[in-house]
Amino acid sequence: MTTALEPQTVAERIALALRRHGVSMIFGQSLPSAVILAAEAIGIRQIAYRQENMGGVMADGYARRSGKVGVVAAQNGPAATLLVPPLAEALKASIPIVALVQEVERDQADRNAFQEFDHLTLFQACAKWVRKVVVAARIDDYVDAAFTAAVTGRPGPAVLLLPADLLRETVDYAPRRRSVNLGSWPLDRVRPAQSEIVRAAGALAAARAPVILAGGGIHSSGAANALARLQDEASLPVLTTNMGKGAVDEHHPLSAGVLGALVGPRSLGRHTLPLVQEADVVLLVGTRTNQNGTDSWRQIDPSATVIHVDVDPEEIGRTYEAVRLAGDAAETIDALRMALSAQDLTLRRNARRALETRIADCWSKFDVDRAEVSCSDSSPIRPERVMRELQLQLSNDTTVVADASYSSMWIAGQLRALSPGMRFLSPRGLAGLGWGLPLAMGAKLAEPDKPVVALVGDGGFAHSWAEIETMVRSDIPLLIILLNNGILGFQRDAETVKFGRYTSACHFVDVDHSLMAEACGCRGVRVGDPNDLAHHIRSGLAGRSPLLLEVMTDPEAHPPISLFAGMDEASKAKPEGQTLKRLSLVGRHERDERAQGRGRQRRHDRHRTGDGTALSEKRP
Incomplete structure (x- = not known):
């Protein structure tokens, strides 16, 4: 890195501007390489995600919990397109993110260069502000404008498009240096008349x-x-x-x-x-x-x-x-x-x-109404029982994160905040599946000394399980509670209410996520007995390494949302032995479960340790 009085590359100037705005980490995957190298050279940490969609959500979680702007970086072309979903969530949820996206070199524009794409149009619908920098001497102006757009008014994402050749260009020392930190939000606090x-x-x-x-x-x-x-x-x-x-x-x-x-x-x-x-x-x-x-x-x-x-x-x-x-x-x-x-x-x-x-x-x-399920010792385990056990382990400092769909409904409706400002994070801007884990990772990086728990379902987790490796490699210790019911719960239930049946996409084969976690170097435990929950939840919240707690849950459980109220009332009114049309479809699921159980046992046997204990049953 050159000194402040020597000519600097545009990439170096960007890195210095980021540091001025209080940026201590960038969620990236090496690109734009010139920016990442310059940032790492002055102590800004790169959190290297496995996929841009998830990296954008990590930046979102970081911003929600830190009160600072989240910064994500990506290459042009397909990598840039994968930033659209998380930026759209940030736009709807009012979360400030600055995205640094590499562009093709300026003299290659509009010539079908490798992975060239119209990024200006791409990001218009999912960001507050999108600009392409073409003049090296204006780079500080544009970085500051991006941060200003992200943190003023209704917060949201801003995108800065950076041609690769521009980043290598040198810029003379600026006589009018910028010194203001624009990286915290909200920046301006206005009030009504x-x-x-x-x-x-x-x-x-x-x-x-x-x-x-x-x-x-x-x-x-x-x-x-x-x-x-x-x-x-x-x-x-x-x-x-x-x-x-x-x-x-x-x-x-x-x-x-x-x-x-x-x-x-x-x-x-x-x-x-x-x-x-x-x-x-x-x-x-x-x-x-x-x-x-x-x-x-x-x-x-x-x-x-x-x-x-x-x-x-x-x-x-x-x-x-x-x-x-x-x-x-x-x-x-x-x-x-x-x-x-x-x-x-x-x-x-x-x-x-x-x-x-x-x-x-x-x-x-409410406590009387839910006691039957929140105190249930049945197996598969009721999600309400999981929430009851989690509630007993929460503190004012705990950040609770959930994926979209049922996971977010379980934390919203079953847990109880212990103090003003206690944080419960969920991607409810657009409610995209798969964002629970990366949102929690960003939140943990924002406040590494405070416990973070992520509640996810097996359907949504499949979108993001590659980030288990990122979590382990980046040393992000958090507790993941994975509710495994073998189905896309909301999809099945909503289709049943609306059409009286559901599509073939709603059921999954059995996946042992605890073994998947172990393969990535993360502790993994599969729980089928509700009486084992308390120990593992306590261990995961207090641990210095990540834990994936896979809970085998009742596929017939769903949050008490209004869409299903009529179905639930009718189910309660039915004489014993009768079922709703919805439940008549469970037979297929039970047959699948028996077949999957045989496969599960074979995999279970293959993963025995020398003392005869299954890896997924080992206590941390």
């Missing part, structure tokens, strides 16, 4: 039955403590969306957990839903009011007054006409608190005790 703040405060103070619905914007803004103070000072009940989980302490007497689509039998939402349905004022904070977060937009009464706080003005009023509070969640909540302190809050205080009693009753009924 005071008149709108006062208007909203008056509506909340005068409301008969107000409620707060908090989304992921609470975490993006670092607004959890401000929300906790608002909840307590104004005696306001708080529910959250899936991405907002952890925004409040769910043991607070005014916290009513996650709502969204989790309103079926054995759900907390079945009991807390009336809090929203009966509300005359609804304060939305940091939520896109998307389909899953509102159970298809049917929970808020049309006559209710809606107040919407969001950093993105375009999200306010998208679905519900609202009092517009466009601004940073933390700043806006604090301003709202100050305005409420000047209001008469007698109504709120007088209603508090009865409200707390009502919410406590909801939690109690």
Whole structure:
């Protein structure tokens, strides 16, 4: 690396700019080579992923947990196209990522050069900002512009396209040096006009039955403590969306957990839903009011007054006409608190005790409803039992990560946040399968001294299991709980509800993921007895090396979401011995299981150690 006063290559200038913005690691796979070499030369660590899709999600998880911009790098062509899914997730979930993508050399453009592609068009739909650098002297300007785009307004991904020959070009020392660090988010904290703040405060103070619905914007803004103070000072009940989980302490007497689509039998939402349905004022904070977060937009009464706080003005009023509070969640909540302190809050205080009693009753009924499955000793193991055992091992510092689909529903609906700001990460922007493991890896790298657990299903895990090797090679110690039910659960259940049958893609052959983990140098344990869960979960959370805990779970279990409510109610009402049409299809699965079991035993026998103990049964 040259000194600051000598001519530098564009790649070296990029590396220095990254360090100025607080970047300590890049998720890459050697390319653009000139940038990675320059970055490693000044101490920026490369986390070498196996596939770009997963590398982008690692950068996402890192950004969510660190409060810093995640940086991912990739080659042009097919590698660049694989960044589209994770950048699209970051765009929808409002996560700041800067992607450094190599381009063909400038004199080869538009000549069908090797792996040449129209990257500008490719990334337009999945990024806030896309630029191609063609003038070497402007490189600092463009790097800073990329970071600014990622962290200002509604956060999201920015893409910088870097021709390979440009990276080798030298640049003279710049007399006007840039020194500002733009790598943390949110960068600018804006707040609404005071008149709108006062208007909203008056509506909340005068409301008969107000409620707060908090989304992921609470975490993006670092607004959890401000929300906790608002909840307590104004005696306001708080529910959250899936991405907002952890925004409040769910043991607070005014916290009513996650709502969204989790309103079926054995759900907390079945009991807390009336809090929203009966509300005359609804304060939305940091939520896109998307389909899953509102159970298809049917929970808020049309006559209710809606107040919407969001950093993105375009999200306010998208679905519900609202009092517009466009601004940073933390700043806006604090301003709202100050305005409420000047209001008469007698109504709120007088209603508090009865409200707390009502919410406590909801939690109690939920515990009674789910006890049959959460305390079950049956095998295959119920996922609710896994969640019960995990809950007992959680601390305020634990980061819980889940893949999309059922895994994210299990953590949202079955676990309980222990403090304001406790993090539960799931890819609910676009809800792509396979992102649980890389999201957890990024989160662990962001805070290596704090425990991280990832909950994944066997269907989604197949998308990302190559990253087990990355996890081991990069020394990323986390606990993976893999729920193996041998099926694509949501696909089977949704198709059954909609069509009365499901396609041939829903069942898998038996895969021993614990042996796969062992082959990569990761401890692997397969569990079939629920009484063994506590020991392994405790070991995995406390361990200094990764552990894959493969839990053989009941293929008939699914989260209590509204789509399946009618089916579940009918199943409970059936006399013993009768089954639903859905369950009549299980016979095929059971026949497959018997055949797969014979194959499993043969593989099990081949993996015996000298003392006769199966590798997958060894305790860590």
